[in-house]
Amino acid sequence: MTTTAVLIVGAGPTGLTLACSLARAGVPVRIIDKSPRFHRESRGKGLNQRSRELFEDLGVGEAATASGIEHITLRKYRDGVAIANDVTFGDRVPTPDAPYASGLIIPQWRTEEILREKLATYGVEVELASELAGFDQDEDGVTATLSDGRRIRAAYLAGCDGGRSPVRKALGVGFDGQTEAEECMVIGDVRADGLDPAYWHQWFDEDGGIMLCPFRDSDHWQLQAAPERDAHGRNLPPSLESFQRMFDRHARLAGVKLTDPTWFSTFRVNVRMADRFRVGRVFLAGDAAHVHSIAGGLGMNTGIQDAFNLGWKLAFVLRGQADPGLLDTYENERQPVAAWTLNLTDERMRAVREGVRAPGVGTEAVLTDDVTTLGVGYPWSSLAWGGPKAGHRAPDAPCRNATTGQPTRLFELFAGPHFTLLGLGAGSAAALAEAEAACGDRVRTFHVADDEGHVGRAYGVEGDGLVLVRPDNYVALSAGADGAAEVVAHLERLGS
Numbered sequence: 001m002t003t004t005a006v007l008i009v010g011a012g013p014t015g016l017t018l019a020c021s022l023a024r025a026g027v028p029v030r031i032i033d034k035s036p037r038f039h040r041e042s043r044g045k046g047l048n049q050r051s052r053e054l055f056e057d058l059g060v061g062e063a064a065t066a067s068g069i070e071h072i073t074l075r076k077y078r079d080g081v082a083i084a085n086d087v088t089f090g091d092r093v094p095t096p097d098a099p100y101a102s103g104l105i106i107p108q109w110r111t112e113e114i115l116r117e118k119l120a121t122y123g124v125e126v127e128l129a130s131e132l133a134g135f136d137q138d139e140d141g142v143t144a145t146l147s148d149g150r151r152i153r154a155a156y157l158a159g160c161d162g163g164r165s166p167v168r169k170a171l172g173v174g175f176d177g178q179t180e181a182e183e184c185m186v187i188g189d190v191r192a193d194g195l196d197p198a199y200w201h202q203w204f205d206e207d208g209g210i211m212l213c214p215f216r217d218s219d220h221w222q223l224q225a226a227p228e229r230d231a232h233g234r235n236l237p238p239s240l241e242s243f244q245r246m247f248d249r250h251a252r253l254a255g256v257k258l259t260d261p262t263w264f265s266t267f268r269v270n271v272r273m274a275d276r277f278r279v280g281r282v283f284l285a286g287d288a289a290h291v292h293s294i295a296g297g298l299g300m301n302t303g304i305q306d307a308f309n310l311g312w313k314l315a316f317v318l319r320g321q322a323d324p325g326l327l328d329t330y331e332n333e334r335q336p337v338a339a340w341t342l343n344l345t346d347e348r349m350r351a352v353r354e355g356v357r358a359p360g361v362g363t364e365a366v367l368t369d370d371v372t373t374l375g376v377g378y379p380w381s382s383l384a385w386g387g388p389k390a391g392h393r394a395p396d397a398p399c400r401n402a403t404t405g406q407p408t409r410l411f412e413l414f415a416g417p418h419f420t421l422l423g424l425g426a427g428s429a430a431a432l433a434e435a436e437a438a439c440g441d442r443v444r445t446f447h448v449a450d451d452e453g454h455v456g457r458a459y460g461v462e463g464d465g466l467v468l469v470r471p472d473n474y475v476a477l478s479a480g481a482d483g484a485a486e487v488v489a490h491l492e493r494l495g496s
Contacts, residue, residue: 007154010033021058029124067217385486
């Protein structure tokens with residue numbers, strides 16, 4: 001039997017984000033996946049603004065940006081004629097507090113590849129062809145058995161193994177909700193030589209529609225459409241021939257032939273949420289915990305954000321920096337967010353279905369501020385310890401080191417598995433020193449020179465003060481410049 005601190009089942013974006021979060025904190029981690037090889041399928045094809053911020057924190061933001069498309073232009077057609085263009089978040093620009101004005105169009109296989117490359121820098125590799133057969137847990141840990149008979153002993157296990165999650169099923173956790181039997185979509189990756197890759201092409205007619213989305217540095221497009229039906233009204237499975245017939249009917253571009261299919265899938269609208277995200281030493285994250293409509297592209301993003309929430313908490317407990325009670329806050333914080341996401345995506349799907357009936361309307365109907373998830377926070381959490389922004393996302397801002405004069409950004413200071421204590425004004429210097437001496441590597445302190453007032457405005461601080469930011473970049477506490485004792489007390493009692 002081999003041992004590790006955390007065993008992650010499933011090497012999609014959720015599992016990989018969790019693995020990266022733990023590995024960079026120095027926590028021994030193993031990540032297994034039953035697949036014999038890494039896939040090359042586009043699947044979930046978008047990182048939203050909040051996920052881009054978290055990827056920057058993990059050190060993979062630049063790689064994702066280089067591989068993705070920002071502010072993609074949606075070209076809408078009616079009766080084969082282009083009648084409207086919309087640029088996604090085209091009215092947004094980077095601001096001091098929110099550096100990413102747009103999400104990214106990026107195929108899921110590339111997102112996973114970027115995360116695997118980062119994980120490898122910590123000496124951790126995905127273990128392919130490693131299927132979980134079962135597990136048992138006791139008060140000290142979890143013993144997992146793989147299908148080939150190998151056994152792994154871990155302090156904790158995380159099920160990041162998708163909507164059909166064997167981990168969830170083994171736990172006996174309910175997965176209540178509904179599946180729309182008739183409402184489905186066929187999806188695939190195909191070549192479409194001759195089609196302009198500057199646009200996400202969307203053809204919507206009275207009798208159906210088809211969309212083709214490009215990717216940077218790729219010959220393949222993701223095709224989405226309502227399925228064809230046979231003479232009895234039954235849905236036909238996806239195929240290249242079916243894709244071509246639908247394309248010819250709606251696009252009416254005789255010179256474009258679809259070729260080289262590398263992936264087919266049928267997506268049904270499935271809206272379900274686990275009734276528990278934790279059972280003892282086993283956690284559920286991503287699709288294993290919640291599935292919903294694809295409207296808004298929040299599936300992969302919600303999983304990434306689950307993992308970022310869980311990762312720092314596991315790390316703090318396993319490093320002895322917090323009591324195990326801290327892990328209770330994972331379900332407390334993320335289950336309400338999952339419920340909100342299910343409701344939001346249902347509403348956005350209805351908006352799209354109604355919107356595309358009008359000529360010139362396409363998937364931009366889903367684009368509201370909500371889908372950026374920049375507004376998601378945990379003001380109800382036991383980790384929201386007070387102050388005007390407690391529990392909410394910690395904004396970015398340009399500033400300087402008050403001691404050295406060196407310019408920086410808050411996001412650069414936050415990056416890593418630690419709390420960050422910001423001190424504003426000369427009166428905060430003594431409190432920073434006191435907190436640093438008392439809390440050690442739980443917290444990093446920074447004396448802010450806020451020349452342009454961006455930090456004070458973003459955090460609602462007037463004059464001298466302290467702001468404590470969690471490792472997952474949410475505000476834990478705002479206090480006066482003499483509030484070191486309050487900061488220290490919370491960090492020393494973390495999880496208790």
